[in-house]
Amino acid sequence: MPVEIDIAHVARLARLDLSDEELEGYKHQLGVILEHAARVQTLEAGPNPENAHPLPLVNTFRDDVILPSLDRDEVMESAPETTDGYFVVPPAMEGE
């Protein structure tokens, strides 16, 4: 069963700026992989997949106390551009 893929839409959702040629290549490969992956649909009325963890874990919480955390300056050192402890990015919207 061939799978329908709007590859430009998927790339937009994934925030990947790919060329038309790249998109065409990935569309073809995804088609082949998804055709194989579609075999999951052959499983009839399966069990309830609610808990994927092999051990009986429930939500884990910790006490609401302040613990030491990473040093902010050290963390900011990894950023391509910062100012006064903030990350610098271009405008969020086009224009101006």
Add this chain to the structure above:
Amino acid sequence: MSLIPAVAVAGRQLRNGETTAVRLLEGVLERAAGYEAQVHAYLTIDRERAMETAAQADSDLADGIDRGPLHGIPIALKDNMCTRGVETTAASQILAGYRPPYDATVVSRLGAGGAIVVGKTNLDEFAMGSSTENSAYGPTFNPWDTTRVAGGSSGGSAAAVAIGSAIAALGSDTGGSIRQPAALCGVVGMKPTYGTVSRYGLIAFASSLDQIGPLTRTVEDSALMLEVIWGHDPFDGTSYSGDYPDPKTGLERGVKGLRIGVVKELSGEGYEPAVEAATAAMVGKLEGAGVEVVEVSLPSFEIALSAYYLIAPAECSANLARFDGIRYGHRGEGATTEALMARSRAEGFGPEVTRRILLGTYALSAGYYDAFYGQAQRVRAAIQEDFGRAYQQVDVLVSPTSPTVAFEAGARTADPLAMYLSDICTIPSNLAGHPAISIPVGVDDQGLPIGFQVMAPPLGEEIMYQVAAEVERLAGFEVAPSLQQVAS
């Protein structure tokens, strides 16, 4: 070149004064210098820091401070584990030059256990691959035949242990990424029960499947290393907080009276005759050693690969959203924030990572979610049920680790699906979250290693190691890659 001992042997030599941590480290560095040009197991070797910690380990031991079985042992880390101040790239351009501000929990545990970190090993970018050819920094080659792949994604760790440029290593296993390269490189590779080794500081690929584990020369070393790295960690929300088994207790026990299941679905078409023959021979030897062998069928295994290639990319597409060129990593040009993110990601991710992000985004997108991701989760539950039924009948399950021996470099890079099939035997344990180990049991007629897989129920590490130790004894396999024989 000096002989590279196993962890347990080196530990005895350290304590009776036959060697020192510095000498052990010099031995593995000498091997790295001799073989790196052909094998390319490492992305970073931190010689200076390693020498300092080794000297400290020696002086500690002289002062009577003994930090346990890994004290003074030179160990390699897959480069998707964060090391404070030491470049950590996950073999991606998007993290070139990244120096994490913290250590992964496993790195802290190794440090507290006195281990010496030699360096960071090569991998498929973000651990996505089965050959270590997807590294942005060039492939790792197999020490048994350098025209062939080392397997992946922990190919650098497997090759380093095989050639002796580390005594042991850590890898991560999402669909077989420890066990498959271990099989292809002729070493022992083990994936623990999900939740038992902290994922804090492991660069996430698919969080419900990822698990860190040891690559070693022997089964005993694997158990020794596991004991150091596992345990509850409050920094990992999926970390197991109950009682942990002792992985060492069964090592000398033998297998008499155990029941072993041979998985029917993990054989047949696509499996090399030499792999099937080696598997059957080992099953026969186990029977001779007193186990009852039963053939078991786990029908859901037929569609495990399909489920995996929906679940893992779906999780990867969410996990890798954090790489956007803003807080760390490569930044591209863009007039708006969104354009900058999309450009940074397109420039920073290689083709396999891009492919999986697209695949996962598609599988999670409106209109396709139920048919793909939702259905894959039901398959996952069916696999857990099949395992559960099998373990009512048998103590452990066995199969080949990989359907083939190490394949030629470049042979599968153009066909993603063919590459994905490398993981067909290892994926079910990840989807179920169960422990599994690969032990080398022989070579094919070209001298390439063959791995044998032992799978166990959750927290079944004790019985898993019990059987693995017997497999190792029965196989009598020697970790002696041809490259090493030629050069030494």
